[in-house]
Amino acid sequence: MAIRVNPKLIDEIERYGAEDVSNCYHCGNCSAVCPHSKDPFVFPRRSMRMLQMGLESKLLSSLEPWLCYYCGQCSEQCPREAEPGETMMSLRRWLTSRYDFTGISRLFYRSWKAEVVAVIVLAILTGLGFAFYGLSQGDIRVYDGPGAFLPSARVHLFDWGMAAVLTLLLAVNSVRMWWFTVGSRKDIAVPLLSYLKGVVTLPFHFFTQKRYAQCGEKGPWLLHLALMLSYVVMFTLIMFFLHEVQAGPQINWSVHAFGYAASAGLIGATILMLRGRVKKTRPGTKHSHETDWIFLVLLLYVGTTGVVQHVLHRTGFELAANVAYLAHMMGVVPMLVLEVPFGKWSHLAYRPLAMFFSELVADGLRARAGAAQQAGVPGAQPARVF
């Protein structure tokens, strides 16, 4: 059955940052130079092609965009400046919006103004909520202990509640991702054993980001790994040790040492990433979508206010510390609520899942090829297009 070409899709995906896709004349240099491009996931040329032709269903079921880490060698090699690396990035944004069942992601990626408004509204609501709660039950001059403005036990409960909601949203979107890329594929049947095998490798990929390291240059991978590990440490501290973190004013090194390291990692990595985007140091940072800026600015804001409220508390300025804490929460809530399920941060789930799913698809394809060979069907092997 022939697939219908949709010349209009390219206009849609351009709103997600893709540019110059139509310049590509399919020499294949990009796929040749890409360290990750391996059968059966050969890219980025094929993705460029699907996009040019507007083969929406094919794009939606493709995992290739998530297997790319944007080292940018493809864009550097491209004889026509068709920016294949940026196309893969844009496809990740588009896929994120398609996995998201609420439509919020699509709204934000297509209109940065909508996202900014949402951030501001959510910040104000958070600020008002916490201020109202704090003033109604505590003293703004007390940071922790009895009568605290924002007691850690309550904040802890709020954090867990928020985490549960966000995880649910992301989980639903992840299931949709599975359905689009693996579940709905009629042409392959994935053996159950493959699922078990893949689950084991998931945490490994998550914590090492080994594939990113295979991109050639180690700098971007190290930076990204530092940010991610700092985030994981901070997340652990807040979700499980919030009470110990907030207790003071003396410094509890066994807990705070981790916090300081994580803060340094978060803020340092964010600053370096922002700097890279401003100076456009490598192909991967040459093109910045508005949503990239919003994400990094929020991250820097949250990191900085977190440090400020901590320092103020330790130095005895409890009132100021509480105000800074309020400001911190006004950043944390919009950042997590908007970015984790609907924005750039969702890739914390999609990237490792894509690796998992790609192994499933590869196994499925292998099984199919094996079965075809056994059946002796000539030409059962699908034609490979690089």
Next chain:
Amino acid sequence: MTRDELRIGVYVCNCGTNIAKVVDCEAVVEMAARLPGVVVTRSYKYMCSTPGQEMIVQDIKDQRLNRVVVAACSPRMHERTFRKALQTAGLNQYFFEMANIREQCSWVHDDSEAATRKAQALTRGAVYRVAFHEPLDKLYVDMCPSTLVIGGGIAGLTAALELAEAGYPVHLVEKTERLGGNLARVDLTAPFLDPAADLLTDRITRVHENRAIKVYLASELKELSGYVGNFEAVIGPAGEGSPGAAPSCTVSVGSIVVCTGYTEFDASRITHYGYGRLPNVITSFEFEAMLRAGRIATREGRTPQYFAIVHCVGSRSREYHGYCSRVCCMTALKYAHEIKSAIPGAYVSDVYVDMHAFGKGHEEFYRQSSEAKTLFLMYDKNEHPLIKRAGPHDDCEMLIEVNEKLSGEVIEIPADMVILMVGMEARPDAAHVAHLVNISQDKEGWFIESHPKLDPVATTTEGVYIAGTCAAPKDIPDTVAQARAAAARILARIAREKIEIDAVFAEVDEEACSGCRTCVELCPYSAIEFDEGRRRSRVNSALCKACGACAAACPSGVIKARHFTDRQILAQIEGILA
């Protein structure tokens, strides 16, 4: 001249190491030195070099040589060079013979000894032969300064103007009612988007205003006789002739430029495309007409949204024509450009085989078209796309099914209008023209040049030139360049006033001719006339190419090929076998 008076010089060229690395040149020299009549033998690194030629000139003067043999490369390469050296030394240039010991020995043999023996044999043959050479003189005929240009397209107009503006009369014959040819059917030209009308109008006006050019509209060449510099052409009304057409007339011309152009491929031959069956499948020329009229619309009068341009219709395929028509790729890009200018919301799919963007500004134009989001879809040249009507729920009128090579997917392309890029084809009357002016056609019907690379405007018939798309598909710049080149060749001839004819041609001993006419039928150059009154054949030396067919065939043995006499050839054979 008896053998005792012979003073032959033999020169063996090493050609750097080209000859010497296989052939023992010294052995050839030693052998030659012992031959009767040979007084000078030398071997030298490069005989064709100035010192090499001077060596021959000096020996002719000092040693009173009266024959020269050079054993070197092919005579096609340097026979002229050495003949000139003989002339310089005051010796008749035909007292020269060349032995080819490079192409025929060193380049084709590994066995050094055998190659040397062969080189010795060839050189000996040349020495034996040169003894019987006779002094020959070149002939000269008058050059008529008028030119006949056949075809009033851009090639014919250009050639006519070039000649007339140099001050020489031109007879421009055009089959249709007006000048301009196929270019007059075109809107803009790719890739610089100049209007074709601008290119043409100026030239047509200049042609009509130029008193040296006589334009014959609705006319054609009816008959041609004569030879280079002295043709007689009969021009008459085209086809069967209409009542209003000018009567036939005869003109004298010295040269002829054939610029008869091309015709387009008949798209209905490819049934897959539904041309003639689907109303909005049109040819590129039909689309040009829309562009020139300034309104792009379907047959129903609607503005199309989805366009599809199909390349290589009739070109580059096994069933139709194997060649590339050269202009369609850029024309297709031009359509994409014009469509997007006229209808900003339109989507253009360009269904191609390979994009040939070889000329100046072409690659840039291709890139611009990509940037303007023309969707390029590649099909296999032996697997034609299938064009069919869309269903009632589709937002387009037609769907084109293609096995798209770059994605490996079988796809459907939406289309409201399909433009078929029909290729160029030799005109059906090309064979008739070729016969009239005595030139040849290749298997596709294009006229054949004298040499595809080094002599692309001349033909095998002296004085007849070809320019433009009658020789092969070409674009406007190439056509114009070829037309001007033809004109330049003719002007060079006119400037010399006389035409030199090679002294090597066949002669009939008219006293002994029995009038059997075998030679008349045989001559591939129509160079032999039969004198009905005297019942004798006569060779027109200006037309004769000295192929020797008549001399070999003459049952009475009375046709002599000058410079290829029986005596000379037998002596050469004797030398080789000695």
